[in-house]
Amino acid sequence: MGIIIHGGNARSASMRAMASAKKAEFDEAEKFIEETNEELNKAHRIQTDLIQAESRGDKTEISLLMVHAQDHLMNAMTVRDLALEIIDLNKKITQLSGGN
Structure with a gap:
């Protein structure tokens, strides 16, 4: 069950990261990616133990x-x-359009 829980959490965090990026909130997007990576690491540890x-x-x-x-x-x-x-x-689109 741990793989499912952490995998689901990782997927959700990735989706939130993309939503943040669409709003040009790149610091927030990076935080969600960090959360994604932490959740994936937890899932991988369980998988590795198996x-x-x-x-x-x-x-x-x-x-x-x-x-x-x-x-x-x-x-x-x-x-x-x-x-x-x-x-x-x-990020590239935002830069090209004169944004952040």
């Missing part, structure tokens, strides 16, 4: 919940990558 346990011989059941968790995490990572691009593009 992988290490499996490598020691502790089998993890491949359930629908586990598949959903992995899907959630990968989706959050993709949204973060897109958010970084959107923020960068909005």
